[in-house]
Amino acid sequence: MNNLKQNITSIARKTAIALLVVTSVSGSALAAGGSIEGAPEPAHIDWSWAGVFGTFDRAQLQRGYQVYKEVCANCHAMDLVKFRNLSEPGGPEFSEAAVKALAAEYEIEDGPDAEGEMFMRPREPKDAMPAPFANNNAAKSSNGGALPPDLSLIAKARGHFSFKDMFMGRDGLTGGSNYLYNLLLGYEDEVPEYILAHDEHTNEMGKEADPNFTEEHFELGDSNFNNFFEGYKIAMAQPLDDDYVEYTDGTVATLEQQAEDVASFLIWAAEPKMEIRKSIGIKVLLYLIILAGLMYAVKRRIWENVRH
Amino acid sequence: MSGHSTYVPKSNAGKWLEERLPIISLMHSAAVSMPNPRNLNYWWVFGGIAMFMLIVQIVTGIILAMHYTPHASMAFNSVEHIMRDVNWGWMLRYTHSNGASMFFIAVYIHILRGMYYGSYKAPREVLWLLGMLIYLLMMATGFMGYVLPWGQMSFWGATVITNFFEVVPFIGDDIRTLLWGGFAVDSPTLNRFFSLHYLLPFVILGVVVLHIWALHVPGSNNPLGIEPKTKQDTMSFHPYFTMKDLYAIVLFAILLFYFVFFNPNFMGHPDNYIPANSLVTPAHIVPEWYYLPFYAIVRAIPDKALGVAGMFGAILIMFVVPWLDTSKVRSAKFRPAYRIFFWIFVVNGLLLGYLGQVNTTDDFLGIHGITNLLISRVGTIYYFGFFVVILPVLGLIEKTKPLPNSISEAVLGVEGAAEEAAEMAVATKAKA
Numbered sequence: 246m247n248n249l250k251q252n253i254t255s256i257a258r259k260t261a262i263a264l265l266v267v268t269s270v271s272g273s274a275l276a277a278g279g280s281i282e283g284a285p286e287p288a289h290i291d292w293s294w295a296g297v298f299g300t301f302d303r304a305q306l307q308r309g310y311q312v313y314k315e316v317c318a319n320c321h322a323m324d325l326v327k328f329r330n331l332s333e334p335g336g337p338e339f340s341e342a343a344v345k346a347l348a349a350e351y352e353i354e355d356g357p358d359a360e361g362e363m364f365m366r367p368r369e370p371k372d373a374m375p376a377p378f379a380n381n382n383a384a385k386s387s388n389g390g391a392l393p394p395d396l397s398l399i400a401k402a403r404g405h406f407s408f409k410d411m412f413m414g415r416d417g418l419t420g421g422s423n424y425l426y427n428l429l430l431g432y433e434d435e436v437p438e439y440i441l442a443h444d445e446h447t448n449e450m451g452k453e454a455d456p457n458f459t460e461e462h463f464e465l466g467d468s469n470f471n472n473f474f475e476g477y478k479i480a481m482a483q484p485l486d487d488d489y490v491e492y493t494d495g496t497v498a499t500l501e502q503q504a505e506d507v508a509s510f511l512i513w514a515a516e517p518k519m520e521i522r523k524s525i526g527i528k529v530l531l532y533l534i535i536l537a538g539l540m541y542a543v544k545r546r547i548w549e550n551v552r553h
Numbered sequence: 554m555s556g557h558s559t560y561v562p563k564s565n566a567g568k569w570l571e572e573r574l575p576i577i578s579l580m581h582s583a584a585v586s587m588p589n590p591r592n593l594n595y596w597w598v599f600g601g602i603a604m605f606m607l608i609v610q611i612v613t614g615i616i617l618a619m620h621y622t623p624h625a626s627m628a629f630n631s632v633e634h635i636m637r638d639v640n641w642g643w644m645l646r647y648t649h650s651n652g653a654s655m656f657f658i659a660v661y662i663h664i665l666r667g668m669y670y671g672s673y674k675a676p677r678e679v680l681w682l683l684g685m686l687i688y689l690l691m692m693a694t695g696f697m698g699y700v701l702p703w704g705q706m707s708f709w710g711a712t713v714i715t716n717f718f719e720v721v722p723f724i725g726d727d728i729r730t731l732l733w734g735g736f737a738v739d740s741p742t743l744n745r746f747f748s749l750h751y752l753l754p755f756v757i758l759g760v761v762v763l764h765i766w767a768l769h770v771p772g773s774n775n776p777l778g779i780e781p782k783t784k785q786d787t788m789s790f791h792p793y794f795t796m797k798d799l800y801a802i803v804l805f806a807i808l809l810f811y812f813v814f815f816n817p818n819f820m821g822h823p824d825n826y827i828p829a830n831s832l833v834t835p836a837h838i839v840p841e842w843y844y845l846p847f848y849a850i851v852r853a854i855p856d857k858a859l860g861v862a863g864m865f866g867a868i869l870i871m872f873v874v875p876w877l878d879t880s881k882v883r884s885a886k887f888r889p890a891y892r893i894f895f896w897i898f899v900v901n902g903l904l905l906g907y908l909g910q911v912n913t914t915d916d917f918l919g920i921h922g923i924t925n926l927l928i929s930r931v932g933t934i935y936y937f938g939f940f941v942v943i944l945p946v947l948g949l950i951e952k953t954k955p956l957p958n959s960i961s962e963a964v965l966g967v968e969g970a971a972e973e974a975a976e977m978a979v980a981t982k983a984k985a
Contacts, residue, residue: 256837271832297815319894325630325633325637330637356631385852394827397633398568398633398826401818401823401826402823402824402827403823403824405823406816406819406820406823408782410816411816411819414815416815416816417816417817417818417819419822421823425817469643487674499874516638518636522643522644522814522817523814525644526810526811526813526815526906527814528816529810529814530807530810530811530814533806533810534802535809536809537800537804537807539802540796540799540800540803541800543800543801544554544796544797544800546565547792547793547796548797548917551591551788551793552964552965552969553591553592553593553788553964
């Protein structure tokens with residue numbers, strides 16, 4: 246009877262655990278995107294900063310800033326990042342003099358002065374990155390009606406925080422950087438075969454046609470096809486290609502290199518405190534683990550002569 | 554909280570205070586001399602952990618409020634100001650946002666422990682009711698807290714939830730307008746949510762005091778579900794349980810700070826890093842994970858008014874559990890059938906949580922022809938069936954196992970208990 250009781254408990258427990266695993270695994274599978282036959286697999290980059298002890302590669306962040314500055318910043322604002330952040334620890338760590346010079350390349354309206362007039366002055370490290378358009382409407386009208394999103398937090402606003410990353414000891418931010426990397430590499434000149442094949446396939450199955458996979462839907466017009474954008478049609482034209490920038494540190498500017506650099510830079514822009522977060526985290530957890538050991542020893546000592 | 558105190562003030566100041574306000578003996582009886590069953594297992598540590606989390610939330614929240622601006626055009630950036638410019642702001646904010654989740658984890662385990670061991674049964678009904686009130690207040694506080702960063706999920710979550718109130722007959726529209734402070738979710742909504750989000754934790758704290766008071770009258774339940782009879786069945790709260798609770802709190806803090814420092818956005822939604830925009834609806838509006846089972850229930854019921862009633866009913870029905878359960882035996886240890894239904898209830902709750910965040914029309918786990926909606930409905934039926942059918946009926950028909958005579962007999966065996974009792978008697982005599 247006792248055995249039966251234990252068995253039932255253990256079966257119930259195992260079911261609960263199994264279900265928890267199934268739900269979490271399927272949850273992350275869904276998050277990874279559709280499973281259309283023939284679709285290219287998104288790449289998973291081995292980011293230098295992803296692990297528990299991971300830190301940014303300064304040279305990479307500096308290159309990433311260059312890509313952002315010369316390419317992205319033509320359309321995208323980055324309101325939350327200030328020039329001074331570029332010299333702060335845990336980031337690209339440009340020298341303060343370099344940051345002063347970088348900021349001074351742009352002007353900003355200030356004032357009013359003593360006469361009540363607004364005036365233009367060079368930007369200083371305390372100022373934000375310059376926005377390419379005066380306001381959202383100006384940005385839209387210059388971009389065929391689509392609003393280029395602000396890039397300050399884009400790396401945290403895209404991609405999913407997955408169980409797999411957690412179990413692999415990776416920072417949850419990798420979902421966002423992998424997404425950005427794949428997006429930059431995911432452009433196609435024409436609607437690829439696998440998309441149209443998917444439409445035919447659903448027709449053959451006798452299922453209702455998926456309105457997102459018909460030929461009419463993929464008349465691109467002003468938009469572009471991207472394998473990794475939700476709905477596949479993206480307003481942004483392919484922003485990067487081989488040698489779009491000439492790296493000052495001599496690194497060969499392949500498309501992959503630029504995409505990796507700028508994705509890392511955008512992670513830093515979204516989470517500028519990542520390095521200090523992890524380095525303090527290790528100390529905090531070590532402290533707590535030792536404390537837990539001491540607590541356990543004391544607890545055992547107190548309960549030593551009590552049977553319970 | 555009276556009756557257990559062995560506190561005798563030693564200093565003159567202590568005596569002076571004790572005659573005027575016996576607050577020290579009150580605290581002494583609550584946290585030092587209170588007799589606790591000796592056989593409590595580790596499922597009993599989650600009350601202390603929840604208390605710890607409440608304090609973490611209040612402390613971090615008060616500091617965050619010093620830097621936050623509750624205005625539709627400034628809230629999002631003020632949170633980013635905390636993340637980027639306030640000294641240690643990122644740590645406070647991540648601790649607060651992950652702390653909310655951890656608080657709910659602790660409370661969910663605490664509630665389920667109460668259900669497994671029948672802790673809500675007489676004479677602990679008021680204790681249970683106060684606990685449920687805390688849970689309800691937590692739900693409201695958590696919801697309003699999630700609105701404050703004013704991201705897309707904040708805004709649209711607030712829109713969805715406040716629109717639920719529309720179905721209240723006659724005054725639904727007025728309630729909604731009152732919640733909004735206008736005719737849509739906007740700055741006035743954010744402002745009143747901030748005000749209430751600051752207020753409610755202190756209300757929770759007050760109810761926690763009552764909850765502890767209500768605990769100290771009958772004392773803790775225990776895994777056997779039988780009342781302590783002799784002194785032998787209990788141990789004093791301090792140092793035995795203070796130390797055990799502290800150890801558990803440190804272990805729980807390791808879990809909390811793993812998330813804070815190494816995966817701080819895991820339990821959040823990426824869309825909440827996009828500023829609120831009333832013109833762009835997110836593809837999937839998903840509430841915080843701790844509401845997901847109830848969100849699955851509201852979506853499972855085809856009629857909107859009934860769905861909302863079902864969602865609130867799913868929480869409110871927990872209040873009457875002490876009167877739905879007809880079994881005389883408390884602990885599931887001696888209720889073999891209840892134990893099975895209980896674990897199905899737990900799995901069903903996790904399942905509903907999963908279903909609360911997927912498309913209702915998609916296939917369930919990719920099984921062709923079985924939609925998530927269908928499984929949600931089955932889960933909803935089991936959820937309510939557990940309370941209104943299984944709990945009342947099972948208590949009448951279930952063949953329970955025999956209960957032990959006393960806690961110490963169950964722990965030490967009949968002979969061991971007698972031996973220990975004899976030792977204790979000798980010790981008392983020697984003292985006298």
